Amino acid sequence: MSADAETDTETLADAPSSPMRADARRNREQILRAAREVFADQGPDAPLDEIARRAGVGIATLYRRFPHRAELHxxxxxxxxxxxxxxxxxxxxxxxxxxxxxxxxxxxxxxxxxxxxxxxxxxxxxxxxxxxxxxxxxxxxxxxxxxxxxxxxxxxxxxxxxxxxxxxxxxxxxxxxxxxxxxxxxxxxxxxxxxxxxxxxxxxxxxxxxxxxxxxxxxxxxxxxxxxxxxxHTTHETHEAHDGPGPGADSDPA
Amino acid sequence: MSADAETDTETLADAPSSPMRADARRNREQILRAAREVFADQGPDAPLDEIARRAGVGIATLYRRFPHRAELHxxxxxxxxxxxxxxxxxxxxxxxxxxxxxxxxxxxxxxxxxxxxxxxxxxxxxxxxxxxxxxxxxxxxxxxxxxxxxxxxxxxxxxxxxxxxxxxxxxxxxxxxxxxxxxxxxxxxxxxxxxxxxxxxxxxxxxxxxxxxxxxxxxxxxxxxxxxxxxxHTTHETHEAHDGPGPGADSDPA
DNA sequence: GCTATGTGGAGAAATTTTCTCCACATAGCT
DNA sequence: AGCTATGTGGAGAAAATTTCTCCACATAGC
CATH class of the missing domain: 1.10.357 (Tetracycline Repressor; domain 2)
Structure with a gap:
């Protein structure tokens, strides 16, 4: 909420002077890497869980590092x-x-x-x-x-x-x-x-x-x-709508 | 490709023999037109409301004509x-x-x-x-x-x-x-x-x-x-995280 | 060892999307 | 014109998805 644009040295690409613990920094990089992949695949509104998962960290860690989606962007x-x-x-x-x-x-x-x-x-x-x-x-x-x-x-x-x-x-x-x-x-x-x-x-x-x-x-x-x-057939089990030419009883669960 | 086209008369593009009322048919076409636009813009999982809105019909009409998303697809x-x-x-x-x-x-x-x-x-x-x-x-x-x-x-x-x-x-x-x-x-x-x-x-x-x-x-x-x-600034009101500082800091890289 | 810093994940809260129901409208017929 | 089968819109309950907080537990770094 509070303005934190460029006075805030912390969220910049790599804050060199940060007192950040080594593992935390590593995680931060993993998150950015994952975010890049996921945004590329699914667009900028992709669910954050997915990013956390791909980064191999918990969702809380992601939120700690990037409190708003925009900062991740x-x-x-x-x-x-x-x-x-x-x-x-x-x-x-x-x-x-x-x-x-x-x-x-x-x-x-x-x-x-x-x-x-x-x-x-x-x-x-x-x-x-x-x-x-x-x-x-x-x-x-x-x-x-x-x-x-x-x-x-x-x-x-x-x-x-x-x-x-x-x-x-x-x-x-x-x-x-x-x-x-x-x-x-x-x-x-x-x-x-x-x-x-x-x-x-x-x-x-x-x-x-x-x-x-x-x-x-x-x-x-x-x-x-x-x-x-x-x-x-294999991946989506979302299926039974198969070959029903009649508009009848097929139900698409999706 | 092998299956011949004519057996399934009902859900086809335009069922000619249908006892469908004229206005209903018109709406159906509007829905398909809108769906094409929206799917193009937003992908196949776009909300159906949006499609109904763009087609100028109620959501119920869309569901009546295409009970499942897959049929719209x-x-x-x-x-x-x-x-x-x-x-x-x-x-x-x-x-x-x-x-x-x-x-x-x-x-x-x-x-x-x-x-x-x-x-x-x-x-x-x-x-x-x-x-x-x-x-x-x-x-x-x-x-x-x-x-x-x-x-x-x-x-x-x-x-x-x-x-x-x-x-x-x-x-x-x-x-x-x-x-x-x-x-x-x-x-x-x-x-x-x-x-x-x-x-x-x-x-x-x-x-x-x-x-x-x-x-x-x-x-x-x-x-x-x-x-x-x-x-x-104008269209998206999504800016809670708007930490836009001053207009300053123009670092023209070129 | 000690502790400040960092972590994961459960789950409540918020948001979005689906889909039904029914009172009302009108095309198409006579 | 009047009748009625067919069609319509939109409110809102239900379901699904996504956000984001809290806190007991872990460990880097001294």
Whole structure:
């Protein structure tokens, strides 16, 4: 309740001066890690129990460390944005070719699941509040890479910042159907590679990127559909609504 | 797929022989339309009130027509898959160029929000149950378009069925942050155009597609971030934890 | 050892969502 | 126009889910 924005050094990413016990700190990190996963999977309103469970701590521990959901959001956002900024700078610094730098960064950002933190960010905190805990917001290095790539004719001119970032955010979200189509992460990387190829200018000499990851052809697709049915039978016991063509006595407990 | 469509007349998309009153039928359609929207926005577990509200009917009417959530899922799935199949056949029939046919279909499928129905499908019904109500499952016409496009050298060889469909499914999902970045639909179409360009083979003579839709450059992005804050203050009254300090502390990282 | 700090989990409280009931409305027929 | 089978809305009880507190117990660190 009481204002505790930036005067409060405690809830920041890693309070170095904290008199926090070692095990407590470890737990805090576990919670943030779990929160990131769960928010990515289920969105920012995911039940907190789930997060505590995945972190291997009791619910009370979570509440002690992050009294309000918003603080958990903030913690995750800071962590991810920090990593994102670093990934961008690293890619730019270590890859000579700005096209490759951009590609490398985009794949790294995908792995960071940045999309998972955006919902937590948006509409809950002021940007300033988040950024207060983050060294840099990654915008500058990303845009620099893009401009360099365009200057060298590696990326078409009509592409802008949002075309890089917003697609990554999208690819970060789980596919409907709970990753049944493919290991999900792998699939997103494959799709990203196609997308990145789409950023090249007309007649670019650079060859298309060989596509890794799961190639789901019609056969695979049909097979998956069937596997889905199996899953439905086994995992969800939510079922007896089966094959009742008549609207009759089926009851769906769910 | 094997089960024929016509045996089960009652719960089908539009039972023609039904003794249903005209207004009831109209309401049923409103409900399905609303359900499609809401499922697309909020996922398959969205509250049913919301659907009833958007359909402009009472909750009782919804329950009367679709006693279980699963039946609503099925109804929506049938509707969308039917439209999808038709869109695929139309695109293939009306566009001479298989590349254009594919593009047209993909944009049409995006508008249908097919991703919104997949979660409803997966793990709740057997495929047969759904397909029993659908004239065709769209797989064949889509794959035919793809193969023709590849035969003419318009699409790279390593692209498969899933690369067409699963990306559309993804683009169908709402962007985190509730479409604050852009009208959302428009943005998805822009992203789809880039992706489609990425499907071209190396050195394709075909020019890149001019990008319509919202071009979010860094300036726009930052402006959006600010607008988001405003929204947060005005729309969400959820801010008990609003520790918004002063407006200060602008650490501009760029 | 001693104790400040940290922990888990039960369960009460709050919130959200489901689903029924019934008095009232009207489409469709004659 | 009048009749009635069919259809409707919404209140609110019931169920499910989620939040959040309390306190007896554990252990890191001195």
């Amino acid at each position: 903030r913690g995750v956002a800071i962590e991810v944005l920090t990593a994102l900024d670093e990934a961008a700078r690293r890619a730019a610094a270590e890859e000579g070719d700005p096209g490759l730098a951009l590609r490398r960064f985009m794949h790294a950002a995908l792995d960071l699941k940045i999309g998972s933190v955006m919902p937590a960010l948006l509409g809950r905190f002021t940007v300033d509040e988040i950024l207060a805990g983050v060294p840099g917001d990654a915008i500058a290095p990303i845009d620099a890479m893009l401009l360099r790539a365009q200057a060298q004719g590696l990326v078409r001119r009509d592409v802008v910042f949002g075309d890089i970032t917003l697609m990554i955010i999208r690819l970060t979200r789980p596919l409907p159907g709970g990753g049944r189509f493919a290991p999900d992460d792998t699939l997103a990387h494959r799709q990203l590679d196609v997308y990145i190829d789409g950023l090249r200018p007309t007649g670019s000499p650079r060859p298309t990127t060989p596509l890794g990851g799961p190639a789901i052809d019609t056969e695979a697709f049909k097979r998956i559909r069937e596997r889905v049915i199996d899953d439905a | 099925r109804g929506v799935a049938i509707e969308v898959l039917t439209a999808l199949d038709e869109a695929a056949r139309r695109a293939a029939a009306e566009e001479g160029d298989p590349g254009l046919a594919l593009r047209r279909f993909m944009h049409a499928a995006l508008d249908l929000k097919i991703g919104s129905v997949m979660p409803a499908l997966l793990g709740r019904f057997t495929v047969d149950e759904i397909l029993a109500g659908v004239p065709g499952d769209a797989i064949a016409p889509i794959d035919a378009m793809l193969l023709r496009a590849q035969a003419q050298g318009l699409v790279r060889r390593d692209v498969v069925f899933g690369d067409i469909t699963l990306m559309i499914i993804r683009l169908t999902r709402p962007l985190p942050g509730g479409g604050r970045f852009a009208p959302d639909d428009t943005l998805a179409h822009r992203q789809l155009d880039v992706y489609i360009d990425g499907l071209r083979p190396t050195g394709s003579p075909r020019p890149t597609t001019p990008l319509g839709g919202p071009a979010i450059d860094t300036e726009a992005f930052k402006r959006i971030r600010e607008r988001v804050i405003d929204d947060a």
